[in-house]
Amino acid sequence: MPEQRKDDKPKEQKEKTGHQKTEAGKRLSKIMINDYMRLHQKATEGAFVVWIAIVVPAEIFSGFENVVYAVPESHAAMSAGKGVGPLQCEKAEGNGFSPDLCSYARIDLGTAFDGGKDSPTFGLPKPHLLVSDNNNCTLLVKWFDVYHREWGTPHFILDVPFCYEQQKERDLDYILLQYRDLIATIEKMSGQKFDASRFREAVQNTGESLAHWKRFLKAAKHRPSGITVFDSFVQMAPFLTSRGAKELVDHYRLLADETEENVARGIFPVPNEKYRLLWDNIAPWHQLNKMSSRLASLDANIIAASYTYCMGSLEGEFDLYAYDGGDPLTYLARTQNFSVCPHGLELRYQSMQRAIAEVGIDGVVFASNRSCKVYSLMQMDMLERVNRELNIPAVMIDVDHADVRKYTEEGVFARIEALLELIDAKNNHALS
Amino acid sequence: MTDADHKIKSLKDKGGRIIGCFPLYPPLELFHSMGLTPVVLWGLRDFVKTSATADRHLQSYACSVARHLVEFVLSDQGRFLDGLFMYNACDTLRNLPEILNCGLGDNGRALPIFKTHIPMTPPKQTSAAGYLNARILALIMELEETYGVVFSPARFRHSVALYREARSLCKELEILVAKGSLSYGRFSQINHAGYFSTVEDHIKLLKKVLNEDSLSHTKTSPSAVPVIISGILPPPPGLIVALEDAGFRVAANDIASERRSYDYAPDTADNPCSYYADFYFNHFPCPTLLYSADKRIAMIKKLAADSGARGFVFIGEKFCEDEYFEIPHLERILKETGVAILPLEISIEDDANNKAYVTRLEAFHEMLRG
Numbered sequence: 001m002p003e004q005r006k007d008d009k010p011k012e013q014k015e016k017t018g019h020q021k022t023e024a025g026k027r028l029s030k031i032m033i034n035d036y037m038r039l040h041q042k043a044t045e046g047a048f049v050v051w052i053a054i055v056v057p058a059e060i061f062s063g064f065e066n067v068v069y070a071v072p073e074s075h076a077a078m079s080a081g082k083g084v085g086p087l088q089c090e091k092a093e094g095n096g097f098s099p100d101l102c103s104y105a106r107i108d109l110g111t112a113f114d115g116g117k118d119s120p121t122f123g124l125p126k127p128h129l130l131v132s133d134n135n136n137c138t139l140l141v142k143w144f145d146v147y148h149r150e151w152g153t154p155h156f157i158l159d160v161p162f163c164y165e166q167q168k169e170r171d172l173d174y175i176l177l178q179y180r181d182l183i184a185t186i187e188k189m190s191g192q193k194f195d196a197s198r199f200r201e202a203v204q205n206t207g208e209s210l211a212h213w214k215r216f217l218k219a220a221k222h223r224p225s226g227i228t229v230f231d232s233f234v235q236m237a238p239f240l241t242s243r244g245a246k247e248l249v250d251h252y253r254l255l256a257d258e259t260e261e262n263v264a265r266g267i268f269p270v271p272n273e274k275y276r277l278l279w280d281n282i283a284p285w286h287q288l289n290k291m292s293s294r295l296a297s298l299d300a301n302i303i304a305a306s307y308t309y310c311m312g313s314l315e316g317e318f319d320l321y322a323y324d325g326g327d328p329l330t331y332l333a334r335t336q337n338f339s340v341c342p343h344g345l346e347l348r349y350q351s352m353q354r355a356i357a358e359v360g361i362d363g364v365v366f367a368s369n370r371s372c373k374v375y376s377l378m379q380m381d382m383l384e385r386v387n388r389e390l391n392i393p394a395v396m397i398d399v400d401h402a403d404v405r406k407y408t409e410e411g412v413f414a415r416i417e418a419l420l421e422l423i424d425a426k427n428n429h430a431l432s
Numbered sequence: 433m434t435d436a437d438h439k440i441k442s443l444k445d446k447g448g449r450i451i452g453c454f455p456l457y458p459p460l461e462l463f464h465s466m467g468l469t470p471v472v473l474w475g476l477r478d479f480v481k482t483s484a485t486a487d488r489h490l491q492s493y494a495c496s497v498a499r500h501l502v503e504f505v506l507s508d509q510g511r512f513l514d515g516l517f518m519y520n521a522c523d524t525l526r527n528l529p530e531i532l533n534c535g536l537g538d539n540g541r542a543l544p545i546f547k548t549h550i551p552m553t554p555p556k557q558t559s560a561a562g563y564l565n566a567r568i569l570a571l572i573m574e575l576e577e578t579y580g581v582v583f584s585p586a587r588f589r590h591s592v593a594l595y596r597e598a599r600s601l602c603k604e605l606e607i608l609v610a611k612g613s614l615s616y617g618r619f620s621q622i623n624h625a626g627y628f629s630t631v632e633d634h635i636k637l638l639k640k641v642l643n644e645d646s647l648s649h650t651k652t653s654p655s656a657v658p659v660i661i662s663g664i665l666p667p668p669p670g671l672i673v674a675l676e677d678a679g680f681r682v683a684a685n686d687i688a689s690e691r692r693s694y695d696y697a698p699d700t701a702d703n704p705c706s707y708y709a710d711f712y713f714n715h716f717p718c719p720t721l722l723y724s725a726d727k728r729i730a731m732i733k734k735l736a737a738d739s740g741a742r743g744f745v746f747i748g749e750k751f752c753e754d755e756y757f758e759i760p761h762l763e764r765i766l767k768e769t770g771v772a773i774l775p776l777e778i779s780i781e782d783d784a785n786n787k788a789y790v791t792r793l794e795a796f797h798e799m800l801r802g
Contacts (some may be wrong), residue, residue, distance in 0.1 A: 096759060096760030105757075139523060368491050
């Protein structure tokens, strides 16, 4: 892709930089509103409602005619983004839940036990079945157990072995066994028959969506980058609420097309991009606009994140793991560990190394996240390795993905500015 | 030489290879049967005096169990270990093997680390016995390859019998605590000695204590208030003293390193796969054994009813999410049955801060005495 000369920049871009609402961004808002409205409506009309952990393969539910699913983590992230995170956290804390627990969980518990009050989506319809998994974290199982006990809702636990190395066949078989039990459980509870062809179509849609997703992320390779990580953070949302749907394919296709078109037209979120950074952890949902603008004012752009490039890849990889049209259940089992949390340090390092090389990273921001120990409790050694083995400057900042009360902007930016200075020093040293 | 150094030296002098097992419920019998000496790496407060090395690898919001474990393994004391074993006990522990590898590598050291996955599916939902079998057999093969040892069913049966005896003796000792003949502090010390000694030595110690004449009569005041104590580890010694001085009697415990560990021992030991399927799936409930959640509330209620406890003292291990998620529900259920709850939170720095808890313990005691 040709690089745009600075003086050719369109007028609107000179006025505002950082994360901006694109056409895809506007469409995203509509999709999210529709998804939640449809969820509530179908639940009211008698659909079988499942609450799932973020990485439970939702395509399975598409195999049923009238099963809908809600993702409490996604709802919690949205609540944090809309500024009601602390309010819902306080409600949960008032009910005896420790402020040290994950802020997603506290937001969700605060919302659920207050009947959805103050939620941007009026909460979530009450579930008939809870499906958690422990590959992202075991605390999710404990969190869903709270509802299981309070409401008597059955709780299905997907038990997924952690990957210190790439997934073993015995683990894949074990996951498949549990998927089959999940399908049988839903059939029994809902009285609906699982339709394999509907399911296959959903998996095909997911495969296609993820191919477009990877194409969208690829825009980060351009200098200046065609995207900020803040774009990719928010654009993850429909993957969680519309997984397996045709609408998701269309949306991600348009997102990638629009992004490529913007790059071709010379529209960049941070046109004077001087520092190309990588983010390691979940998004700081309460800070997206603020952080993005402040970084842009420093000519810095976070262009990639382990949180977003893991989507569509296998553990330890960076490239797309395409769906080849084979057994859809096996594809889902093989990609069950796609998110970063179930990966060991070697695998995380391997994919980060690829990302750094592929998109051209100058520095890494390790966001130490009090609400996500599984993501965070490897970062000190990761940081050390990135510094020592890749000679890439890196810093660690303290964040909480959804509880703004545990975040201090000035402290974070002092570290980020120190990182930019380290990058300058490295570049100057290279020149001299 | 400190007491901790003595314990380590005495183990090392016995000549066997020592496997440092991550908490909480490792397959101790299996290691023992293969001529290895398992130690369980919790309750290490006496062994590590700082967490300086661990702090280079772990953020401050890791629990004290993890930070002490990392500190110990990476310290000079950790040099006596010949291998490490871990399973998916919690989110923090599953991240540690490679962190330890990094730390060991920095010191020019390396240790074999055996990792396994204990199924967490509720047995009624998914039959995971086949998967567990495969993991147990894989572990046996790894141990055989690494140490040149051979698994023997006869030795396994013998090891199972020894651990069964030790667990049974721990239960006998616990009864003495409930009756008020033995202080909970001393009980905890004796129980925990087993995690850093051979099972044979632990049995000797338990028998010796059980035969002490002084245990034949009750020492605590008849007016002592019976309570259940619950958590991952017993509270620091100073806090136990404060608890007993405040007028409480530990009528039962729900501590992971105590009752949750020794309460259940399978009958059969025909082969390690069926033994561990029984061991894990019928284990005393623990928040970390995800499939046991449904049984836990009923078990706590039974414990309260059987022991006549009027209070429940929760020793919260700071940052242990598995434990903390259950507390609000547990509190409500216990209150409904007339058992009051006192939640205390212990963090890594709290060894010397027990006085802060004394007032709360005294107030709780006053409330329960009515």
